[in-house]
Amino acid sequence: MTVNWTVSNQGLGLGKTLSWTDSVIYSANDILGDNDDIVLGRKTHNGGLAVGNSYSDSLTYHFAPGFTRHGKIFVKTDSGNQVWENGLESNNVKMSDTVDVMPIAYADLTVDSIATNTTAYSGQSIEVTWQVSNRGIGITNTNQWTDSIWLSDSTGKTWTLGSLTHLGALACQ
Numbered sequence: 001m002t003v004n005w006t007v008s009n010q011g012l013g014l015g016k017t018l019s020w021t022d023s024v025i026y027s028a029n030d031i032l033g034d035n036d037d038i039v040l041g042r043k044t045h046n047g048g049l050a051v052g053n054s055y056s057d058s059l060t061y062h063f064a065p066g067f068t069r070h071g072k073i074f075v076k077t078d079s080g081n082q083v084w085e086n087g088l089e090s091n092n093v094k095m096s097d098t099v100d101v102m103p104i105a106y107a108d109l110t111v112d113s114i115a116t117n118t119t120a121y122s123g124q125s126i127e128v129t130w131q132v133s134n135r136g137i138g139i140t141n142t143n144q145w146t147d148s149i150w151l152s153d154s155t156g157k158t159w160t161l162g163s164l165t166h167l168g169a170l171a172c173q
Contacts, residue, residue: 001061001101003040005075005094008054015083018048023079024059026101028071032093036071042079068102105138107172109145120151128161134170143169 003024009015022043028036040061049055073096078089085092110133117127128149134140146165152158 001040001063001099002058003061003073003075003096004056004058005077006054006056007045007049007077009049009051010091011051011085011088014048014050017083019044019046020078020082021045021080022057022075022077024061025074025076026061026069026071026099027074028069030072030095032074032076032095037074040073045077063101066103070098070100072096073099104141105172106136107134107138107140107170108136109133109140109170110135126161132166132170134172136172139171140169143167 005022005024007022022045024040024042025032026038026040027034041059043057043059045055045057074093076093078085078092081089112131112133114128114130116129120126130147130149132147144165144167146163148163149161150158151161
């Protein structure tokens, strides 16, 4: 994941501190500084920043294989409190929208429709057709699965009518 950010000087002057550190943090919630935070990295900015000027930076982080989490990215400029800002530090942190980290983009198979060609009668064949789509965010991670068909009555009793093996991956819509 690559995080990009921009920092601007909205103060009254250049200041005496010419170097500070920006931190990029991944959190499972909207709270920066609690025990679920993962520091993705830190970048040092060298050189002053005149009033109204800005700089942009970025950081690329590779999560461990199998890591999966729902959370937010925080960027905190001057994370070491090196720059004197006369108490005007409430704008030093910016939080992202929700970021989902997952090992692979997931599929979500959904039965969109089911139909029969006739009324079902005991001892006779019936044709059943159905439509399946992938409503996830990625292609299926397998090239084969089995769809099963059941018949149930009004009491909830079920009978297995059959199954069909699907061959080939299914892309998301």
